[in-house]
Amino acid sequence: MARPILRLSPETASRIAAGEVIERPLSALKEVLENALDAGARAVEVRVEKSLDQAFTVADDGSGIGPEELELALERHATSKLSALDDLDRLATLGFRGEAMPSIAAVSRMRITSRTAGHEAASFVAVDGGTVTERGAAARAPGTSVEVRDLFYNTPARRKFLHSPGGELRAAIRMIESYALARPGTAFRLVVDQRERFDWGAVPTRRERAAQIWGQRHAEQLLEATGERSGMTLGLLLGLPEHARSTREGQVFLVNGRWVQSPALSQALRHAYGNLLPGGRFPSAVMWLDVPAERLDVNVHPTKREVRFADDDLVFSFVAGTAAQPLTSIYPPFTVVPGRQGAEDPLPAWAEQVRERPMVDESQLGLPLSAPAAASTATEPVPAGAGVHVSARMAAPEPELWQLHRTYILAPVRGGMVIVDQHAAHERILYEEARARLEGQQGTAQGLLFPALVDLSRAQFDLLLEVGPHLRQLGWDLSPLSAPTVVIQGVPSGLRVEDPGRLLQDVLDGIGEGVPTAQDSLVERLACSHACHAAWRAGDALSREEMRALVDRLFATSRPHGDPHGRPTFVRLDLEELHRRFGRT
Ligand SMILES: Nc1ncnc2c1ncn2[C@@H]1O[C@H](COP(=O)(O)OP(=O)(O)OP(=O)(O)O)[C@@H](O)[C@H]1O
Ligand SMILES: [Mg+2]
Structure with missing residues (x-):
């Protein structure tokens, strides 16, 4: 059931972080997607035409907006999610300020088409730079579609400083992936220029969602940890040390279901990996952290990308401690294989051929196989045939090892x-x-x-x-x-x-x-x-x-x-x- 949209009192409104809500095309998409999730969507489809700033549409099957409220949704400080400031302490939705839609509408050409379950038909409203240009009836299943075109068309200075369209789309995909991880029970589909990029059906577990995003093989390698402390719960999927990256891009933090950036959480994670990772490498991980709403401040920054914890130290030790558990027992997910591994690990035909070759006489290569250190030193670099030679000896179940550049x-x-x-x-x-x-x-x-x-x-x-x-x-x-x-x-x-x-x-x-x-x-x-x-x-x-x-x-x-x-x-x-x-x- 959709809640009515109410105007916040000026006092409440003024307390809410003002400023730039829509700083780049990615933020516009994020806000519209968050609204779809707040509306209880079980399926969300994002379509992009050419680039995010040219046109994108988000369609959901959520609660919808009634015809009488469509224009209210575009007013500042009109929200169905919060009626008093105290509600901020009990926040269960991603939105709370009634600021995103008017902010996007002011700098784009926007069209909202929506229908609630109780209405026979959908209605739409079209807005151009904040001014309503058209309204009427439309055909649509219950749910909402928000189309945003020509972003920043009326703010040329802002347009000039846009990131490259490709980079913005990649960032958008990471954002959608993050929300897909936050809501495995919701289906996500992305279409760019009529081409489907992904279509992830609803799945029961986080790991299955991870497998949809990164593939089964990679998802299987992720380590899992869960924890509970002082009313907080934590779920983690951790990348192996060799999956670490030189940036934090492989880290997804979902705090109370919200996609956030957090240097503190990133540090806690890094702490857990300890000396498994060299300096300057960042572990890849997905973190689902839930803390009591009254212990979390989400109203820190206009983009809602930052949060503040009432108990910083507690959160740090909870996250670092929980993440460290599976890491202490970490062991490489593989073993060095002896030569004849063919049965379990089929090699392509060409490799088998190499193996079948008749054994080369050791003296032909001048490389005694069981050479002491000094002898192998003398023959560096290893002759080209050496690999074949060793392969031919593979009946002996010993790993083939080569030294490269003595390093x-x-x-x-x-x-x-x-x-x-x-x-x-x-x-x-x-x-x-x-x-x-x-x-x-x-x-x-x-x-x-x-x-x-x-x-x-x-x-x-x-x-x-x-x-x-x-x-x-x-x-x-x-x-x-x-x-x-x-x-x-x-x-x-x-x-x-x-x-x-x-x-x-x-x-x-x-x-x-x-x-x-x-x-x-x-x-x-x-x-x-x-x-x-x-x-x-x-x-x-x-x-x-x-x-x-x-x-x-x-x-x-x-x-x-x-x-x-x-x-x-x-x-x-x-x-x-x-x-x-x-x-x-
Ligand atoms: N996809 C949607 N489905 C149903 N209702 C929606 C949808 N998008 C927006 N709304 C309605 O429009 C209102 C205004 O949206 P808007 O994003 O501006 O504010 P908000 O989500 O309440 O707060 P915030 O500014 O923090 O995002 C919402 O409170 C909601 O009632
Ligand atoms: Mg919103």
Whole structure:
């Protein structure tokens, strides 16, 4: 049942954020779409002709507007959604000010056609720059169509500063997707220049709506979290760390069903990902947050895109804590596959042919397969035939791994490949190993054949005295001689150390670098510095065994996606993407 449209009292009206409601074509579409949703639409269709500023129409099957109220809907501060200021505290609708329609009407040519369930026919009103030019009867099923043409035609200055039409349409699509996520039970259809862009029927769950938007495969990879606290409820679909973007465009925040921007929510999300992501990367996520209406201020900005929470800190910890749960157990959704994976993961015919080739004699390539590090170093770059050669040996269930430019390791995984950064990956491994050693299980030392004497600086020596017990935990076997000289008898096991003195100095220097923060204990900084300086570097040649150990150990760590500084350790390349780029469909 449609509620009557009432004029707000001047007092109420003046309290409502005034200013520019329609700052760009996207805002006009957003307001009209929000009205359709407020009217209880179960299906919404958006049509765009050429560009949003030239013409768009939103048609809904909601409650409709009666003929006697059509023109009232175009008056400022006339709304069916709010009758007193107190209602703002109980707000259940997206609109509340009665300002959007008149604002759009003032800067466009608009036509509203509407019919309520109780009327036999629809009626329409046409407005040109705010002035009614035509009214009458029309044929239409119950619901409302709002057509907006020639936006900003009478404000040439504003017209000049419009974004590119393509960019505006892309932004509009993101907005529609966001509301589609907010209302899985509502069908959404978009038609641009007579071409259907999408047609999403109503679905029972958020995840199914996500699958309509992003495809089944991607939706399946999203992590899910839900939470409840102090009257708030939270639902999250979180992208994997490798889905993170360099902008916040992959983030959708729906607060009490409203599509908003929120630096605070974005930060809470980022906090949850911690060092799974490097700096400057933003996780992709959809967040459904519901808070008691009286704890939320939606009347902050004329575009209604910002909200203010009465309990900022509570919201932050609630969101960060809930989002962190599925992330702590995160593990790559794939494993490095051994050569003969054909049965489960059918390869195209061409790949099978490569496999069927007779085995190449090792000596022909001059590349012994089980080469120690030094031997594989000598043959870089890898001869072109090497891939074929290794493929031919694939009867042995071992992953094929390649080192690229002595910096990256290429490893096949189901459905594609991962490219591992050898330094970042080794850092992650050594960091976790160091933390484990520092927190209990003392590391073993590998004794040096010839103990090394190192002259430290005074500052390094003082630091050494302070962290000496921790270094011993890590596996260092050290004894101070006369200050500032120290004797190294052994280094932590499992490392390829060429210059133990240099490593010790680097590790000590690394502890002192940067500004320590409260969470950042001495042990934490030692572990980071140890990992950073003891890890393989770009330029180090690795043997097959070393590569295999590196990849295996990386994916056995608790957070394989990033090094301790948050830089990514690997990127994934899907076979689908390769097929697409080579024009194979
Ligand atoms: N698609 C629609 N279906 C039914 N009623 C509508 C529709 N669009 C607008 N209306 C009616 O017109 C009124 C004015 O709309 P308008 O968008 O200007 O204000 P509002 O939604 O109440 O508040 P706000 O300015 O915050 O959006 C609404 O309160 C509603 O009663
Ligand atoms: Mg509105």
